[in-house]
Amino acid sequence: MPTPLMMDSIDAAVDHVLDSIPGAIVLGIPLGVGKPNPFVNALYRRIKGNPARRLKIITALSLEIPAGKSDLERAFLGPLVERVFGDYPDLEYVKALRGEGLPPNIEVCEVFMKTGDYLGNEVAQQNYTSTNYTHIARDMELQGMNVMAQAVAAREDTNGLQLSLSSNPDVVMEVMEKFRANKHKIIAIAVINKQMPFMPNTAQVEPGFFDMVVTDPAGTHTVFAPPNNKVSTADYAIGLHASSFVADGGTLQIGIGSLGDAIGQALIVRDRHSDEYQRILETLCPDGLAGREIGRFEKGLYGCSEMFVNGFLKLIEAGIIRREVFNDTVLQQLLNKGAIADETVTPQTLRALLDAGRVRSPLAQEDLDFLQRFGVLRAEVTLDNDKLILGDKRCSNNLLQDDAFDCVCKTMLGSRLLGGISMTGGFFLGPRDFYERLRSMPAQELAKIDMTRIDFINQLYGQEDLKRAQRRNARFMNTTMVVTLLGAAASDALESGQVVSGVGGQYNFVAMAHALPDARLIMMLRATHDNKAGLKSSIVWNYGHVTIPRHLRDIIITEYGVADLRGQPDAEVIKRLINVADSRFQDELVKQAKAHGKLEASYQVPERYRNNLPGVLAEKLHPWAEAGLLPDFPFGTDFTDDELHIVRALKKLKHASNHPAELISLAFKSFWGGKEMPKAYQERLGLADAHSFKDSVVRQLLAGNL
Numbered sequence: 001m002p003t004p005l006m007m008d009s010i011d012a013a014v015d016h017v018l019d020s021i022p023g024a025i026v027l028g029i030p031l032g033v034g035k036p037n038p039f040v041n042a043l044y045r046r047i048k049g050n051p052a053r054r055l056k057i058i059t060a061l062s063l064e065i066p067a068g069k070s071d072l073e074r075a076f077l078g079p080l081v082e083r084v085f086g087d088y089p090d091l092e093y094v095k096a097l098r099g100e101g102l103p104p105n106i107e108v109c110e111v112f113m114k115t116g117d118y119l120g121n122e123v124a125q126q127n128y129t130s131t132n133y134t135h136i137a138r139d140m141e142l143q144g145m146n147v148m149a150q151a152v153a154a155r156e157d158t159n160g161l162q163l164s165l166s167s168n169p170d171v172v173m174e175v176m177e178k179f180r181a182n183k184h185k186i187i188a189i190a191v192i193n194k195q196m197p198f199m200p201n202t203a204q205v206e207p208g209f210f211d212m213v214v215t216d217p218a219g220t221h222t223v224f225a226p227p228n229n230k231v232s233t234a235d236y237a238i239g240l241h242a243s244s245f246v247a248d249g250g251t252l253q254i255g256i257g258s259l260g261d262a263i264g265q266a267l268i269v270r271d272r273h274s275d276e277y278q279r280i281l282e283t284l285c286p287d288g289l290a291g292r293e294i295g296r297f298e299k300g301l302y303g304c305s306e307m308f309v310n311g312f313l314k315l316i317e318a319g320i321i322r323r324e325v326f327n328d329t330v331l332q333q334l335l336n337k338g339a340i341a342d343e344t345v346t347p348q349t350l351r352a353l354l355d356a357g358r359v360r361s362p363l364a365q366e367d368l369d370f371l372q373r374f375g376v377l378r379a380e381v382t383l384d385n386d387k388l389i390l391g392d393k394r395c396s397n398n399l400l401q402d403d404a405f406d407c408v409c410k411t412m413l414g415s416r417l418l419g420g421i422s423m424t425g426g427f428f429l430g431p432r433d434f435y436e437r438l439r440s441m442p443a444q445e446l447a448k449i450d451m452t453r454i455d456f457i458n459q460l461y462g463q464e465d466l467k468r469a470q471r472r473n474a475r476f477m478n479t480t481m482v483v484t485l486l487g488a489a490a491s492d493a494l495e496s497g498q499v500v501s502g503v504g505g506q507y508n509f510v511a512m513a514h515a516l517p518d519a520r521l522i523m524m525l526r527a528t529h530d531n532k533a534g535l536k537s538s539i540v541w542n543y544g545h546v547t548i549p550r551h552l553r554d555i556i557i558t559e560y561g562v563a564d565l566r567g568q569p570d571a572e573v574i575k576r577l578i579n580v581a582d583s584r585f586q587d588e589l590v591k592q593a594k595a596h597g598k599l600e601a602s603y604q605v606p607e608r609y610r611n612n613l614p615g616v617l618a619e620k621l622h623p624w625a626e627a628g629l630l631p632d633f634p635f636g637t638d639f640t641d642d643e644l645h646i647v648r649a650l651k652k653l654k655h656a657s658n659h660p661a662e663l664i665s666l667a668f669k670s671f672w673g674g675k676e677m678p679k680a681y682q683e684r685l686g687l688a689d690a691h692s693f694k695d696s697v698v699r700q701l702l703a704g705n706l
Contacts, residue, residue: 001208
């Protein structure tokens with residue numbers, strides 16, 4: 001590889017870019033935490049100050065430290081932000097996009113937005129690019145990207161400086177291949193951030209992968225670490241249902257947030273507390289447990305997900321994510337069939353590979369290399385003409401001869417297959433302890449995690465036979481906002497066209513779920529959503545925007561149950577979805593379906609589905625929450641106990657402010673009770689010296705709900 005330009009100054013790196021590209025700069029930066037914020041901010045400021053230059057930024061999921069929308073929220077968040085986010089530097093283009101606006105010579109195009117943050121932001125909405133995750137590299141090329149910049153991890157070893165793409169090998173590898181193959185000029189820049197975990201395997205690259213490596217200490221800062229959210233009762237119910245479709249020995253994909261944590265905790269409960277797990281499910285499933293998976297994970301799971309989240313790490317630590325896959329189609333197929341029993345190397349391991357024709361006899365050097373790469377033969381074995389040699393042992397390389405085969409098996413076999421991967425991810429994002437665990441994880445454990453290209457993870461094209469062999473019994477778990485009664489899902493945008501987040505990899509996983517014969521798509525949503533417009537059903541007759549069309553419907557899960565839609569006619573699809581809808585909306589849904597001729601006039605919702613209500617659900621799960629199996633924060637929290645008390649009160653007040661009747665009830669309770677807010681809480685919220693009538697009222701409302 002060529003030697004990159006080494007820069008010890010971010011400003012000097014910006015100078016080099018500006019000098020090398022006389023025209024407009026089209027900058028590509030990764031999704032999430034892989035952005036080199038100090039470099040991006042320096043380039044942004046330079047071009048902002050020079051109207052003659054232009055900058056276009058192409059990216060996704062631009063993260064920002066929470067600031068709060070009111071004085072109350074800002075006062076509360078201050079100490080938390082300082083403790084959790086440390087010296088993380090916010091992206092200046094994000095601040096401008098949400099505040100005074102971008103300069104006229106700077107443009108930002110996102111392919112995936114932080115959920116809900118840019119609703120009503122005309123500039124962000126107009127510059128959003130709708131695309132599949134697997135098409136991002138292609139679309140960056142189409143938009144004329146000429147600079148790619150990425151935060152990387154680094155370490156020194158006997159071979160000198162080594163770099164790791166860390167959280168984001170997802171797109172950059174394909175980008176570099178495409179651009180260099182098409183001879184498009186691009187400057188690829190690595191900015192070392194010593195806080196980024198050094199990930200091995202595919203993510204590890206030589207410095208020459210980049211054109212420029214920036215070693216400026218200013219590139220090192222705290223990695224953005226969103227705290228774990230509370231797992232609600234509804235989330236746990238959804239997670240419990242979803243977990244009962246995960247097959248032992250299978251493959252798992254999940255996402256970030258409280259639903260991902262709920263699934264992770266449900267899988268841990270299933271593995272460690274099987275009897276209790278079954279009893280919980282029995283309370284949630286009016287149709288019984290037929291078709292559900294409730295046993296322990298004797299074989300373990302393989303994690304394969306575009307997003308490597310904290311829930312996956314907890315499943316690794318719990319010994320559930322442990323099924324290893326190997327980067328060889330024949331070897332993987334032999335493991336799947338049981339021709340090779342497991343990762344322990346035995347004579348049968350070698351015999352199976354010979355019988356399958358994966359290695360030839362007599363062994364050639366490439367055969368020996370293969371056997372050593374996967375640990376079937378010891379690394380010290382050498383080939384000299386027709387002899388395999390290990391120390392003073394010499395065996396014929398013609399393994400079709402019984403004596404030669406026996407000689408090799410007695411003296412030269414390895415002990416365990418090498419190179420197994422139990423977790424494959426494209427990018428990661430998690431709380432502070434997630435990153436710290438990756439930084440401190442023993443090398444042999446970290447080696448089983450492969451951060452790799454998104455075009456490998458999110459589709460079957462390319463190495464299809466290998467992917468099919470690895471991804472057996474796959475369960476692709478995705479979230480959505482709205483599902484129509486005919487089974488279509490709206491996950492990324494509203495009826496108005498306003499983008500909430502983005503398509504990301506959802507369509508990719510939906511397509512794979514239907515392409516793999518033993519896979520299932522599990523689409524999850526909460527049965528209702530509540531906002532200023534009031535309580536609404538998330539299951540509707542129709543919706544003016546669709547992310548996943550109805551012909552790709554499969555399993556839909558709400559907190560009230562499971563609707564298995566695969567292969568079902570429309571009337572049955574409608575009935576099954578109404579069965580898992582909130583009971584306050586079921587009659588109207590039935591009425592609409594009948595009005596459109598999709599449901600027989602005599603149909604009535606069975607009585608056993610008529611109690612789909614939050615209070616009933618909470619009553620069912622309360623004993624298990626009290627027993628500690630379904631805790632609010634199954635994987636810990638960055639909030640202190642006092643902060644959690646304040647958060648709950650703030651959320652109650654915020655919710656009540658959108659619902660007048662609830663606000664009146666809350667006010668009556670607060671003022672009638674005469675409670676006082678603890679002095680420390682008053683000071684934390686800036687209400688200790690509440691002189692205005694508004695501050696006094698707010699203080700009393702909060703005091704009544706602590």
